[in-house]
Every structure is written in structure tokens, then in C-alpha cells.
Amino acid sequence: MHRLALALTILLAGCGTTEDRFKPSILHYVRSNQDGTEAETVVQFRPTPMDIAVYKARERCTTAAYVTAHMANSREAGRYVAGKVARDGSQAAFGTLELKPDGQLEMSLNPPGVPRLTDRFRPRLRPFVIYDFDFADLNASLQLDRRRNSFRYALPVLWPTTTGFGFRDLGILIGRLERFETHNGLRSKRFALRVEGPQPAAGTLWAHAEKGFIIDALLSIPNHQEYRDFRLRLVKEDPGGQEDWDKLTRAHYRDCATGQ
Numbered sequence: 630m631h632r633l634a635l636a637l638t639i640l641l642a643g644c645g646t647t648e649d650r651f652k653p654s655i656l657h658y659v660r661s662n663q664d665g666t667e668a669e670t671v672v673q674f675r676p677t678p679m680d681i682a683v684y685k686a687r688e689r690c691t692t693a694a695y696v697t698a699h700m701a702n703s704r705e706a707g708r709y710v711a712g713k714v715a716r717d718g719s720q721a722a723f724g725t726l727e728l729k730p731d732g733q734l735e736m737s738l739n740p741p742g743v744p745r746l747t748d749r750f751r752p753r754l755r756p757f758v759i760y761d762f763d764f765a766d767l768n769a770s771l772q773l774d775r776r777r778n779s780f781r782y783a784l785p786v787l788w789p790t791t792t793g794f795g796f797r798d799l800g801i802l803i804g805r806l807e808r809f810e811t812h813n814g815l816r817s818k819r820f821a822l823r824v825e826g827p828q829p830a831a832g833t834l835w836a837h838a839e840k841g842f843i844i845d846a847l848l849s850i851p852n853h854q855e856y857r858d859f860r861l862r863l864v865k866e867d868p869g870g871q872e873d874w875d876k877l878t879r880a881h882y883r884d885c886a887t888g889q
Contacts, residue, residue: 651678655867655874656842660685660763663847663860671861673765674874678773681706683765684714684878690885695720695878698766701728703773705756705782706766711738718879726759726787734796736787750796752783760786760799760852764843764861772841778806784824786852799850800826809838813863817844824850832859842866 653676661668672684679700686693693714701707705728712722724738724746732755738746758767767782781803788797804820811817817835824830832848848859867873 652868653677653870654842655869655877656768657864657867658763658843659860659862659864661860661862662851662856663858665860667856671763672877673763673768674869675769675772676871676874679769681765681769682720682874683763684881685763686714686881689881689883693881696762696765698762698769700766700769700773702756704770705758706769709759709762714878714881716882718875718881734785736796738794744793746794748795750785750798752785753798754781754783754801757783757785758802760784761788763852764846768843771836771843775839775841778818780804784826789854798826799828799830800824804834810835812844815844822846822848824848 653674656673658671658673659668660671670684670686674682676682681698681700683696684693685696695712695714696709697712697720698706698709707728709726710720710722711724711726712720715721723740724736726734726736729735732751734750734752734757736746736748736750740746756770758764758770770780771777781801784799784802785796786799787794801824803823803825807819807821809816810819812819812835816838818838820834820836822832822834828850830848830850832846834846835844836842837844842863843861844863846859846861850859851857852859
């Protein structure tokens, strides 16, 4: 067991992080259009280097998303679990998105009151990020491999279709380091973004120069149908572990009227 732990530590060290250096933190963001409209709270948490939890809400006491994922490696996730925040703050799961051995992504969703939705999709390259996961998978990857100065990802998104809901291919997301600079008061790596695909797009991403997490990201195409474009802006970083995360999700329905 000790040999396995040592091997994992050495492996992760090659990716720019190690278990002994990893300290969980809770990252509070606002996702919106670039002009600030349609603002929604997005909170991302990594309880372990390879696990992700995301809470999304417009306001307390209303339906809120609770999505989790597990990284298959330092570049991409292998399994996502879709759900919502339950009254007790736990995840009420209603579907999965999994990377299958044949390289296809398989979606199976059964939201409350909706017939089961299924779809399969082969990313045009590997690795990939799921755009409507609000860059949480990209965020984990940038923290796992902090030394990268460029990246390329397939960029699928889950999108309404004529038959329900399924994958949409947005193309390839490409990031290239432009320079180091201070952004929102934090020392950052500034990446130029572009998307090569059916609808070419451009943007900018700032990642923390030492810790790797996203400080700010803008892209000229939306990741949800009701948006015009995309911005993910860091509000604060809180140190904290699983207990702090559980307090955050439990607070969503605290003191809310029955039936909300």
C-alpha cells in the first residue's frame, strides 16, 4: 500500500502537483454574459486532486445544480454525475456522462418529470472538456499541470435538440500563453483562447501563476442556450475541505419555506 501511494505521488509530481502539496480549497465564481447579465453563482471544489464538485445557483431556496466529476488523468474527466442540491444539501443525482472504452462519451439523464435522455458522441480529439461544466474540468487540469504554456481540447457542450437534449460539437479550444501579468490583484498567466469549429470564437483566460486555478475566463460563444457569450469570474478563494463544502450546500435550503 505504501509503495502504491509513493508511486501515485511520483506520478502526480510529473504533472506539477503532489498529494502532500495538495490543499483543498473552495473557489467561488460568477458565470454570466460578458456584460454581467444572467449572473449565476458557480462554486467549484476539489476534495481530492482528481475529484470535482460544482454547485450552481441563481438564488437560495430555488433549484440548484450539483454536479460532480472524476478526472481520468491530469487532462480530462472520465465520468460526470449530474444532479441537483437535495433539501439536506446532498447530491440528488439523476444522470451520468461517461467516457467509454471505445472513446465515445455516453450521456444518460433522467431528470425529475422528464423521460430518460440518451446520446453518444465521439470527441474530435483528446483530451476534451465539457463546456457547460463551466470549465471546472479545465480548471482541475490546469491545477494538476501548472507548467503548461499551451493546451488543445475538444469542446463539446450539452445542448437542447429537436428530440430533447444531447451533445453539440463546438470544435477545438486552443489556449496559448501570452504573458505573465497581474489580473484582479493576482499574479496570473494570461492565455489567448480561440475555438476552431462551426462558429469560430476567441477569448482570454487568466490562471493563477502559482496555484493554476482560473481567475477569469472570457469566450465569445455561450455554454448555455439562454446566454450570448461566456464569462467566468473568480470572486474569492476559500480554504476548506469536505466539511466546509457540506456546510455550503446545506445552507442552500436552510430556513426556506416548505415547498420551495
